[in-house]
Amino acid sequence: MSADNSGGNVSVPLRNLLNSIQCIRDRAKDGESNESDGVFNLSNFWGTLNQAVKAVSLEATKLSLAFSKPPLPSQQDGEKLSESILKSVLTLSTVYYWLPKSQGVSLRRQVRDATVEVLDGVTQLLEVILSSPLQSLSQEQLTSTGGVWSACDRFGQLPQDNKAAVLVVLSSQIAVVKDAIEEIEQALSEAEDPFNDVLDDDQEEENPRGNQDMYWSEQDRRVIAPCQGLMKASTACLRKLTSAVKANGDSGSPQNVAQLDDLADISKEISPGVDDLALCLYPPMDYSGVENNVSKLAALLKKFLEIIRSSHVCGESELTWVQFLEGAVDHNLQKAKDLIQQDS
Structure with missing residues (x-):
């Protein structure tokens, strides 16, 4: 050289x-x-x-x-x-x-x-x-x-303390979950087969595609609704926690610093849970897989809310939305399970 x-x-x-x-x-x-x-x-x-x-x-x-x-x-x-x-x-x-x-x-x-x-x-x-x-x-x-x-x-x-660092984590998680929700909403809003842009369909008009596995049935859409509700509850949990950390978060003591880290760590588990649920909603839907992922995400959100409840960022005013979101998680989980069992 x-x-x-x-x-x-x-x-x-x-x-x-x-x-x-x-x-x-x-x-x-x-x-x-x-x-x-x-x-x-x-x-x-x-x-x-x-x-x-x-x-x-x-x-x-x-x-x-x-x-x-x-x-x-x-x-x-x-x-x-x-x-x-x-x-x-x-x-x-x-x-x-x-x-x-x-x-x-x-x-x-x-x-x-x-x-x-x-x-x-x-x-x-x-x-x-x-x-x-x-x-x-x-x-x-x-x-x-x-x-x-x-x-x-x-x-x-760069964030200058742990409170600011946790807010960076929460912001990135909100963006990922929001993307997953928007993708499934976009697919549902399309009148045609959501996969029609990646499949060859050279059949004559009088012989339309017969593979119904590539479409959502009305039954599928009914099951999807509470799943979307649970995904939206995930975003609400992250957004509400962000506001609570901004208002009450404190990096002044080792205990509070550790609590903020715990909140950041479990928040990073939510986006993969939402992604797993979103992916199994695409046709052909496997209802057992949907029920499994709905249950997993609901359990994670309830654990997340419990950690928030026991942390220093949760004051009296935060308890109200923690309890409301716990109810929303339970409601959507039960509704999804009822519809899956009813249709199976």
């Missing part, structure tokens, strides 16, 4: 750097935080972390510029560049490890993901530089450099 044609083999320090950053990235994905008995200052953490991120962004820019046009760096200059980048990356990963789990698992996961994204970006930039002709700045190198900048900029949008 052209890097080998410079004064020294500049690719050697770059390859060593690449290997080192890959190891740092892999450890960051699975590494534990450094818990300490002392008081943790979250504000100081963010200030130091943001400075570390800026340093990585600056060093990545220097690296990209150094390999954007001839003359290429000498092996000695390449070693200096590599040492400087490695120092910034080690600082970033070290500061990330400062964040203890006691500040919130949800928060730590999001900081970890952002940190890993930066390390992935630097790794990709190094791989591009090592694999591309080095006489000029390639589009791929520009894109990779921009990827590092973008990953670093993401730190400015």
